């Protein structure tokens with residue numbers, strides 16, 4: 558089976574008394590209609606890149622945010638079928654890292670990224686485990702909730 562290795566970020570910001578998480582609405586291709594997904598920023602790990610660098614780069618490209626690495630949260634795995642090209646089954650591993658917001662305006666992304674991302678917005682961290690579309694990403698949100706509960710100094 559084809560394999561893909563990606564990395565992504567759970568970016569948190571403490572704003573008006575609660576933790577917020579940066580979520581994106583990925584643009585779907587024409588072969589994949591249906592309700593828009595709410596997801597975490599992520600992307601393929603390029604040759605020579607460390608996974609946490611990929612995560613930080615993808616966070617910036619897909620959300621417009623600069624973020625500081627806090628810790629690794631975990632890896633998720635899934636299988637999907639490509640809707641383009643070879644229509645191959647793909648086994649995918651995505652490593653997720655926790656970041657703290659540093660600067661930038663959410664959704665202020667380059668025009669070339671707007672082909673991949675419809676929208677980026679802050680959602681309450683406490684709602685993320687039910688708002689995010691994919692089970693593995695929901696689990697990362699729960700891990701982030703646990704981390705901030707155990708690290709009050711992060712605020």
Ligand code: ATP
Pocket residue numbers: 563564589594599600601633635636637649691692693694
């Ligand atoms: P990347 O963001 O890593 O460059 P991509 O946009 O090419 O990747 P995916 O986001 O992996 O590809 O999406 C490929 C397919 O897998 C889509 O049908 C998507 O709905 C589905 N998918 C995406 N994330 C997950 C997940 N965490 N669990 C299950 N299916 C997922």
